[in-house]
Amino acid sequence: xxxxxxxxxxxxxxxxxxxxxxxxxxxxxxxxxxxxxxxxxxxxxxxxxxxxxxxxxxxxxxxxxxxxxxxxxxxxxxxxxxxxxxxxxxxxxxxxxxxxxxxxxxxxxxxxxxxxxxxxxxxxxxxxxxxxxxxxxxxxxxxxxxxxxxxxxxxxxxxxxxxxxxxxxxxxxxxxxxxxxxxxxxxxxxxxxxxxxxxxxxxxxxxxxxxxxxxxxxxxxxxxxxxxxxxxxxxxxxxxxxxxxxxxxxxxxxxxxxxxxxxxxxxxxxxxxxxxxxxxxxxxxxxxxxxxxxxxxxxxxxxxxxxxxxxxxxxxxxxxxxxxxxxxxxxxxxxxxxxxxxxxxxxxxxxxxx
Amino acid sequence: xxxxxxxxxxxxxxxxxxxxxxxxxxxxxxxxxxxxxxxxxxxxxxxxxxxxxxxxxxxxxxxxxxxxxxxxxxxxxxxxxxxxxxxxxxxxxxxxxxxxxxxxxxxxxxxxxxxxxxxxxxxxxxxxxxxxxxxxxxxxxxxxxxxxxxxxxxxxxxxxxxxxxxxxxxxxxxxxxxxxxxxxxxxxxxxxxxxxxxxxxxxxxxxxxxxxxxxxxxxxxxxxxxxxxxxxxxxxxxxxxxxxxxxxxxxxxxxxxxxxxxxxxxxxxxxxxxxxxxxxxxxxxxxxxxxxxxxxxxxxxxxxxxxxxxxxxxxxxxxxxxxxxxxxxxxxxxxxxxxxxxxxxxxxxxxxxx
Numbered sequence: 001x002x003x004x005x006x007x008x009x010x011x012x013x014x015x016x017x018x019x020x021x022x023x024x025x026x027x028x029x030x031x032x033x034x035x036x037x038x039x040x041x042x043x044x045x046x047x048x049x050x051x052x053x054x055x056x057x058x059x060x061x062x063x064x065x066x067x068x069x070x071x072x073x074x075x076x077x078x079x080x081x082x083x084x085x086x087x088x089x090x091x092x093x094x095x096x097x098x099x100x101x102x103x104x105x106x107x108x109x110x111x112x113x114x115x116x117x118x119x120x121x122x123x124x125x126x127x128x129x130x131x132x133x134x135x136x137x138x139x140x141x142x143x144x145x146x147x148x149x150x151x152x153x154x155x156x157x158x159x160x161x162x163x164x165x166x167x168x169x170x171x172x173x174x175x176x177x178x179x180x181x182x183x184x185x186x187x188x189x190x191x192x193x194x195x196x197x198x199x200x201x202x203x204x205x206x207x208x209x210x211x212x213x214x215x216x217x218x219x220x221x222x223x224x225x226x227x228x229x230x231x232x233x234x235x236x237x238x239x240x241x242x243x244x245x246x247x248x249x250x251x252x253x254x255x256x257x258x259x260x261x262x263x264x265x266x267x268x269x270x271x272x273x274x275x276x277x278x279x280x281x282x283x284x285x286x287x288x289x290x291x292x293x294x295x296x297x298x299x300x301x302x303x304x305x306x307x308x309x310x311x312x313x314x315x316x317x318x319x320x321x322x323x324x325x326x327x328x329x330x331x332x333x334x335x336x337x338x339x340x341x342x343x344x345x346x347x348x349x350x351x352x353x354x
Numbered sequence: 355x356x357x358x359x360x361x362x363x364x365x366x367x368x369x370x371x372x373x374x375x376x377x378x379x380x381x382x383x384x385x386x387x388x389x390x391x392x393x394x395x396x397x398x399x400x401x402x403x404x405x406x407x408x409x410x411x412x413x414x415x416x417x418x419x420x421x422x423x424x425x426x427x428x429x430x431x432x433x434x435x436x437x438x439x440x441x442x443x444x445x446x447x448x449x450x451x452x453x454x455x456x457x458x459x460x461x462x463x464x465x466x467x468x469x470x471x472x473x474x475x476x477x478x479x480x481x482x483x484x485x486x487x488x489x490x491x492x493x494x495x496x497x498x499x500x501x502x503x504x505x506x507x508x509x510x511x512x513x514x515x516x517x518x519x520x521x522x523x524x525x526x527x528x529x530x531x532x533x534x535x536x537x538x539x540x541x542x543x544x545x546x547x548x549x550x551x552x553x554x555x556x557x558x559x560x561x562x563x564x565x566x567x568x569x570x571x572x573x574x575x576x577x578x579x580x581x582x583x584x585x586x587x588x589x590x591x592x593x594x595x596x597x598x599x600x601x602x603x604x605x606x607x608x609x610x611x612x613x614x615x616x617x618x619x620x621x622x623x624x625x626x627x628x629x630x631x632x633x634x635x636x637x638x639x640x641x642x643x644x645x646x647x648x649x650x651x652x653x654x655x656x657x658x659x660x661x662x663x664x665x666x667x668x669x670x671x672x673x674x675x676x677x678x679x680x681x682x683x684x685x686x687x688x689x690x691x692x693x694x695x696x697x698x699x700x701x702x703x704x705x706x707x708x
Contacts, residue, residue, distance in 0.1 A: 002581035004501075004531045004555065005588075006453035014591030017414045031411055038408040046405045046601075054392040054605065055567040057385055060371045084438050084572075087594045099360035120592040147358075177358045201358065213409040216600035218438075227356035234359075237368030238474040240441045246570035247400075247601050251408065 008122060015116045018319055026317040027342055029333040032184075032294050034213040036265045039258040042214070042251045050250060058246040060237075065249045068256045069221055073193055078226045081233050082252070084243045086183060086207035086220025090149075091117050092235035093203055093222065097177040098123040103146030107136045109325055111155035111181065130325065134288055134296075135159040142172040151181040153189050156321055156331060158290025166192040170199040177228070179203045184292035186211035186266045187273070193223060200225040203232070210293055211266050212255045219244065219252045269293045269334050276332070276340045283348055288329075298328040299347060301354040307347075314346045362476060369470045372673055380671040381696055383687040386538075386648050388567040390619045393612040396568070396605045404604060412600040414591075419603045422610050423575055427547055432580045435587050436606070438597045440537060440561035440574025444503075445471050446589035447557055447576065451531040452477040457500030461490045463679055465509035465535065484679065488642055488650075489513040496526040505535040507543050510675055510685060512644025520546040524553040531582070533557045538646035540565035540620050541627070547577060554579040557586070564647055565620050566609045573598060573606045623647045623688050630686070630694045637702055642683075652682040653701060655708045661701075668700045 001010070018031035037043075066080045073080075083089035094117040098104050103124035106114045118125035126144055131137045134157050141148055148169065153160045170178055178201055185191050185206075196202050203224040209215040222232055236243060244252075255262070273295065277287050280297050288296040299307055308320035308330050319331040332343065355364070372385035391397075420434045427434075437443035448471040452458050457478035460468045472479035480498055485491045488511050495502055502523065507514045524532055532555055539545050539560075550556050557578040563569035576586055590597055598606075609616070627649065631641050634651050642650040653661055662674035662684050673685040686697065 001588075002554065002579065002585050004451045004582065005585045006449075006451060006456060008453060009450060009585075009588065012588060012592055014588055015595055016591075017411075017595045020411070020413060033411060034409045036409060037406040042408065043402045043405045046400065048397045051397045051400045051605075052391040054396065054570045055388045055390060057371075057374070057387060057563075057569040058572070059374060084599075085594060085596055087596070091593050095360075096363060097358045097360060099362060102360060116592050120589075200356065209411075215411040215596075216408045218412070218596055218599040225356065228358065231356050231359045231363075234355075234363065234366060234368055235474075237370075238366055238470050239445050240439060241369055241371045242439055242441070242569075242572055245438075245572040245599070245602060248599060251405075 012119050013116070015113045019317070021317070024315070026315055027335070027339050028317050029335055029339065029343065030317045030319040032210055032333045033215045034210060034265060034269070034293070035335040035339065036213050038213050038251065039255050039261045041254040041258040045250050045254045046247055050247065054246060058242055058244065058249055060241040062244050062249050065244070065252045068253045072256050073223060075196065075223055079196065079223050079229055080221055081229045081236065082219065082221045082244050083236070085209065085218040086181070086205050087113060088243060089205055089220050089222045089232065090179070090181065092232045092239070093177070093179055093205070094118065094123060095121045096231045096235050097147050100124070105141060105144045105146045105148045107150065107154065109134060109154070109156055109323060111151050114149055134325065136161060138165055138169055141169060147177045147179070148173055149179040149181060151183065152192070153184045153290065153292040155183070156323070156326065157288050157296050158184070158292035158294060159288060160189045160291040163190050163192050163195065167195055170195060170202055174201060177201050177203060179205060181205045183207045183210055187293045188270050188291040196224055200227065203228050208252060208255060212262060213265060214251060214255060217248045217251045219248050272337050272340060273334045275337065276334060276344070279340070279344045280347070283344065283351060285347070294331050294333045296326065296329045296331050299351060302350070303327060304329045307350065310350050311343070311346055316343050316346050366473050367470070369467045373671070378669070380669055381689070381693050382671050383689055383693065383697065384671045384673040386564055386687045387569045388564060388619060388623070388647070389689040389693065390567050392567050392605065393609050393615045395608040395612040399604050399608045400601050404601065408600055412596055412598065412603055414595040416598050416603050419598070419606045422607045426610050427577060429550065429577055433550065433577050433583055434575055435583045435590065436573065436575045436598050437590070439563065439572040440535070440559050441467060442597060443559055443574050443576045443586065444533070444535065446586050446593070447531070447533055447559070448472065448477060449475045450585045450589050451501050454478070459495060459498045459500045459502045461504065461508065463488060463508070463510055463677060465505050468503055488679065490515060492519055492523055495523060501531045501533070502527055503533040503535060505537065507538045507644065507646040509537070510677070510680065511642050511650050512538070512646035512648060513642060514543045514645040517544050517546050517549065521549055524549065524556055528555055531555050531557060533559060535559045537561045537564060541647045542624050542645040550578055554581065557582050562606060562609060566616060567619060568605060568609060571602045571605045573602050626691050626694055627688045629691065630688060630698070633694070633698045634701070637698065637705060639701070648685050648687045650680065650683045650685050653705060656704070657681060658683045661704065664704050665697070665700055670697050670700050
């Protein structure tokens with residue numbers, strides 16, 4: 001820390017991304033990436049002619065990309081804002097709608113970035129307890145003052161809320177913004193997107209990192225009422241108007257166009273998730289019911305941290321989340337079936353040695 | 355604006371990027387892009403194998419890119435932070451080092467984004483008057499309370515401060531951060547980068563948008579003391595850790611490696627700038643002495659706004675900046691020589707009609 005850092009940041013604890021060790025090659029099941037390469041349509045479109053054109057600024061309004069997204073989801077252009085990964089649009093939204101008198105309310109187990117955004121923007125952060133089964137206790141949110149952010153399926157756990165439950169929350173919190181982070185919705189959940197036509201307080205956030213196989217392209221977007229989107233874009237134009245670069249705009253357009261590939265990849269992940277859950281249960285693991293591209297699992301007789309370390313020694317990288325409520329668990333990304341078979345075999349070995 | 359926007363943002367006026375009209379094809383001299391395509395090394399490196407890999411997250415530390423930059427500029431890895439365009443790293447720095455009791459002090463004529471960042475982050479903004487010739491009046495900064503940001507060469511005007519002048523400012527403001535935005539330094543200015551070893555309050559900001567021919571790739575960086583860089587990175591990891599995507603990291607590495615192309619392009623722009631200035635002066639324009647890839651020029655008998663409009667009608671896009679002090683001027687990006695010849699011919703026509 002320098003002697004110049006403003007005093008409000010002296011205690012700031014940044015987000016810690018999942019590890020990316022370079023010491024050897026791992027079976028990487030720790031950051032919820034897709035196991036499938038970017039769509040062939042994306043690969044074809046990013047050709048040398050497009051790379052040459054990098055000397056020109058990208059369209060700051062990202063119009064064609066936003067139109068493509070809008071058409072796909074059946075909304076208007078002005079219902080869509082895009083960003084450099086969904087982290088950025090979450091940051092814009094937290095900053096736009098919260099303030100020192102408007103807290104952000106989140107489940108205590110969720111995406112670890114939410115409290116960091118609050119610290120970054122001096123927003124009071126309120127953490128709401130989970131149910132005993134680690135699912136979100138939505139009724140507890142009804143009477144807490146402030147805006148709400150919920151990941152659905154929830155980050156870390158993968159549990160899903162129904163559209164009816166989300167709608168109930170929107171009604172109960174009608175004078176606050178409710179952000180629904182649907183990063184993992186394409187792996188078996190029902191989206192609450194249709195509700196944006198009915199509720200002006202709903203902002204749905206999405207990413208191309210998981211179900212669209214492009215974590216490394218950095219593309220996220222939000223869908224909401226025209227007014228909410230205008231506010232989010234106001235943040236963008238006051239922070240980084242050219243936030244989505246030329247090649248990522250092209251990649252996003254092509255990824256949306258390749259719906260067949262999208263369905264193939266997400267269906268595969270759903271099937272392998274069910275396969276993996278069955279295998280893990282067969283060998284005695286407890287698994288939280290997940291509708292995401294990961295599962296949270298524990299093995300009796302070993303802590304989450306030790307299981308993570310033992311698997312890492314064996315060349316399989318999963319994520320230990322450190323959270324007090326999750327100390328028994330590891331989070332396992334769903335990869336290709338052969339990757340999951342290796343994981344299961346390693347856990348069987350570890351169990352034998354307990 | 356929605357009913358949910360936090361009240362501190364009700365009066366926020368975002369930055370307005372240079373226009374990108376789609377109605378017809380213009381000779382585009384309005385956003386200070388390079389007239390040269392991205393380096394052939396960049397074009398070669400962004401191949402289909404790399405595009406396929408977009409399914410994997412980029413390295414959040416951008417280590418290889420930062421090493422490449424560090425080696426090129428003769429500093430250590432920990433002296434370098436990278437960002438999604440230099441706008442982003444400026445935003446991080448403003449936010450890290452300023453606060454409600456620490457203003458940002460800037461020349462009144464400079465990059466239009468500086469006051470916007472201040473409004474965005476609730477930072478008091480202090481604008482310092484220019485000298486009569488529109489150059490920066492550095493002595494006026496010595497006794498103003500707060501951090502300082504100076505573009506050198508200055509945005510909009512292109513005027514250059516010497517390294518000695520910057521050093522004097524660093525001494526006079528030793529208890530504040532001095533940000534020197536060197537977006538345009540490669541077109542004929544002397545960089546103050548060597549001073550970072552001597553002054554812990556200096557942060558130099560650079561971009562790949564202009565001299566490295568990659569405005570559409572979005573890549574900026576800052577060089578400073580290890581402690582300043584740590585603070586800037588603290589912002590990044592609390593906002594958007596994966597801010598520089600996979601392909602932009604590759605593009606940055608390759609652009610730095612292609613030093614020959616870089617020199618060829620920047621030398622060309624310098625030569626055409628001198629050529630253009632002479633032509634403009636010959637036809638009676640007043641031109642502010644510029645060391646950037648643009649010039650600020652006025653033609654007697656016509657306002658800057660009218661000149662801009664007339665040129666636009668003729669298919670040549672320059673920038674009218676709106677600022678009260680610059681109402682007589684248009685800002686003209688230096689393009690290829692034939693583009694400048696067309697511009698000059700159009701101005702001769704316009705002058706004839708006055």
